[in-house]
Amino acid sequence: MRVIKQLCTKSDCYKAGKSIEVKGIMLHSVGCPQPKASVFLEKWNKPGVSSCVHGIVEPDGTVYQLLPWNHRGWHGGGASNDTHIGIEMTEPSTIHYTKGAEWIETGNGEITRKHVLATYQTAVTLLAALCEEYHLNPIADGVILSHAEGYQRGIASHHGDVEHIWTRFGLTMEQFRNDVKQRMGKKDSSREKETVSSLRIECYGRLKREMCIREGTSIKEECLTTYKKGAFVEVVSKCENGWLQIRCKESTSGYGYVSNVKSAYVSLGSEVYTVQKGDSLWRIAEDKLGKGIYYTKIKTLNGLTSDILSKGFQLLIP
Ligand SMILES: [Zn+2]
Incomplete structure (x- = not known):
């Protein structure tokens, strides 16, 4: 899992600036066949939009964070907004909605199955991290809820997610809560590096020579991969010691570091x-x-x- 922080600073929800005492997490599914989180980011990060969630999960393990976790989100359409973090899972492009939450498969089922199982796993990891951060017990009553469960409890609007998709694959909220519980406290290498402060691209760079992309800002750090002379990089931030934090798909955290001490190795541009x-x-x-x-x-x-x-x-x- 890697968390990319792209706060929806233009949304009315963000501007409302209310925070909550986090008592739980509500799980949603976007309700349309759209696997790309960026589409929702664009849709929600503007004025006049009445919904905004805290995070969106993609099947490859990427989570986009749209609001500070303890910000009051607009996701549950009821009292759940005052207590719960809202997390959306994207849906595969291979389904077609017929009526309400009813859908049919448009492919051979393989892509749909993979997408649903992969977003499930990422959601488990994310919710485990959030439960740790906010000292929540995932199996306690009312802590982790689907949107549909929230409706049954009278704290959310009338929606069928996430069960409308999950039940076909044998997934249940009960199992999910147990999986989150199991996952808590287990460190994996990618989890430790998740908190990267600001992940917008600050500028772009072009390597002046072949360079090692490292795990940290020192030549003693492990070399994750090598980029050729002339390769372009997306710079996330400039570190004080002259190193650059860049996006790096070869790294489990999604990020790596390249030296640019004395501006010797990377040309920078806008x-x-x-x-x-x-x-x-x-x-x-x-x-x-x-x-x-x-x-x-x-x-x-x-x-x-x-x-x-x-x-x-x-x-x-x-
Ligand atoms: Zn929902």
Whole structure:
């Protein structure tokens, strides 16, 4: 599991700025065949939207955090908003809703099954971490609830999630609560590295030479992988000792570190631009930097020796 913090700072829910004393966690399923969390992030991170949850779970183990965990969310449509953290699970693209919470399979079932089981596992890990953080007992009455269970208790709106999907795969809330309980206290290597403060991309970088991507900000740290000269990286933050924290898909935490002491190893820029047909350095400079004459800045930053660009070539923009 890796937690990517992308708070929905533009949503009215976030702006309402209320916090809660966390007494439990409510589990939801998005209710549409959409496996990508980014779609919901975009949908919810704007004014005038009446819902926002604390986290969304993707099947590959990624969790997007949209609100501070103890922020009052708008997810349960009832009193549960005052007590429970709301977590959504994404749904596979291979289902089709026919009426209300009823759905049919559109593929051979394999993708759906994999998606549901994988989001279940990620949800177990996430809820175990949250239960630890807020000292919750997952099997105590009313602590972990599905949206549907919340409705039965009169603290949430009339929805069928998550059982509308889970029951077909033999998954139950009771088993889930037990699995969370089992999972608590068990450290796995990815769990320990989860709390990364701000995970928006700060800038982009291009390696000036082949570099080791390490687990921490020292050459004594383990080398997770090697990136070639010219490789682009997404910089999450600049560390005080000159190292850069970058996104790294080869790392279990999703992040790695690369040295840029004395700015020696990575050129930094504000964006990565892919050359289109008919582009020239002058035109790109005009467009991105305001004046064509600034093309020399792009040239220097990218270590170009010629003015000729080929389509598809990627440039770092100052
Ligand atoms: Zn729900």
